Amino acid sequence: MNRPSLVRPSLFVLATAGLMAVLAPDAHAQAPAPGALVDALEGVFGKQAGFRRSGAKGVCATGFFVGTPEGRALTGSTLFSGQEIPAVVRFSVGGGSPKATDKGKSVRGLAMRVSNGKETWETSNITAPVFFVGKPENFVKFLEARRPDPATGRPDPAKVKAFNDSHPDAKPQIDYLAKAPVPASYATVNYWGTNAFEFSPPRGKKVFGKWMFEASRGTIGLTDDQLKSLPDNFLDAELRERVASHGVGFDFKVQLAEPGDKVDDPTVPLPESRKVVTAGRLVIAKVEPGAGGACDKITFNPLVLPKGVGASSDPVLLARPASYAVSLGRRLPDQK
Numbered sequence: 001m002n003r004p005s006l007v008r009p010s011l012f013v014l015a016t017a018g019l020m021a022v023l024a025p026d027a028h029a030q031a032p033a034p035g036a037l038v039d040a041l042e043g044v045f046g047k048q049a050g051f052r053r054s055g056a057k058g059v060c061a062t063g064f065f066v067g068t069p070e071g072r073a074l075t076g077s078t079l080f081s082g083q084e085i086p087a088v089v090r091f092s093v094g095g096g097s098p099k100a101t102d103k104g105k106s107v108r109g110l111a112m113r114v115s116n117g118k119e120t121w122e123t124s125n126i127t128a129p130v131f132f133v134g135k136p137e138n139f140v141k142f143l144e145a146r147r148p149d150p151a152t153g154r155p156d157p158a159k160v161k162a163f164n165d166s167h168p169d170a171k172p173q174i175d176y177l178a179k180a181p182v183p184a185s186y187a188t189v190n191y192w193g194t195n196a197f198e199f200s201p202p203r204g205k206k207v208f209g210k211w212m213f214e215a216s217r218g219t220i221g222l223t224d225d226q227l228k229s230l231p232d233n234f235l236d237a238e239l240r241e242r243v244a245s246h247g248v249g250f251d252f253k254v255q256l257a258e259p260g261d262k263v264d265d266p267t268v269p270l271p272e273s274r275k276v277v278t279a280g281r282l283v284i285a286k287v288e289p290g291a292g293g294a295c296d297k298i299t300f301n302p303l304v305l306p307k308g309v310g311a312s313s314d315p316v317l318l319a320r321p322a323s324y325a326v327s328l329g330r331r332l333p334d335q336k
Contacts, residue, residue: 034322045096058092060293071279075308131266181221196263
């Protein structure tokens with residue numbers, strides 16, 4: 001199977017095709033408070049007690065990450081030493097409902113925490129190569145306008161259209177999700193970081209890059225006929241069976257930017273011609289038999305980074321950690 005592009009057009013793990021909101025962008029708008037991001041999620045999906053406000057439906061797994069010489073050359077981090085570093089991984093279905101169908105054309109998520117006791121790395125990734133907004137304030141507007149109308153229980157189509165018309169940067173992800181098939185498994189789809197990060201090699205100049213986790217056995221989607229025969233909840237059991245019988249792995253690849261490339265906007269992919277290096281491999285060894293697991297108390301903060309990797313100035317990336325912390329603070333009391 002041909003290597004999938006890191007940059008072909010395609011919250012976190014939220015966006016679904018057509019789920020766009022309203023309100024034209026304000027040139028003087030400021031980033032919303034962290035609580036406002038979580039409030040907006042709850043306004044659409046409700047306060048789902050005990051569940052994450054985004055990517056509410058998911059399953060926890062464990063395994064290990066192995067860095068490559070290319071990864072070490074790019075970062076100098078001990079997490080890329082070539083040894084098997086323990087990994088905690090959470091797979092999820094996009095959105096804030098724990099009852100979301102596995103058959104929907106929403107994103108899937110892969111969140112990972114890798115730690116060797118000296119360094120820790122957390123990351124959240126989605127099954128689209130671009131995000132749907134380039135500014136945090138537009139994320140809130142997207143959700144606020146998408147609140148279900150009490151009379152119909154559905155978003156107002158006029159507001160959906162208004163957002164699409166006034167936010168053309170959302171179109172690449174909408175188009176990508178509309179064309180992409182529903183994944184047959186959490187293990188047969190690729191996951192992108194969408195945000196750029198700065199890599200500081202032990203030798204050489206700093207360089208920005210965007211990464212992805214590429215399914216080692218290739219991507220597999222489902223046809224409409226296949227979807228009809230499946231229940232709304234099939235992904236967790238399928239992943240458990242696949243890990244037990246075949247094993248599951250992902251190649252960690254980094255696409256390197258060149259001078260002049262836009263690295264502060266997650267809605268803009270890097271040019272397809274940019275160099276790609278294979279920096280590591282993620283292996284899934286075990287999937288939790290039910291809900292819960294080591295994932296529960298992890299926020300998967302995208303700014304918890306290994307040595308030699310730093311954040312870009314992407315405002316969406318910089319806004320994520322605080323809102324993740326607010327979400328965790330609201331979720332944990334629910335579980336007492």
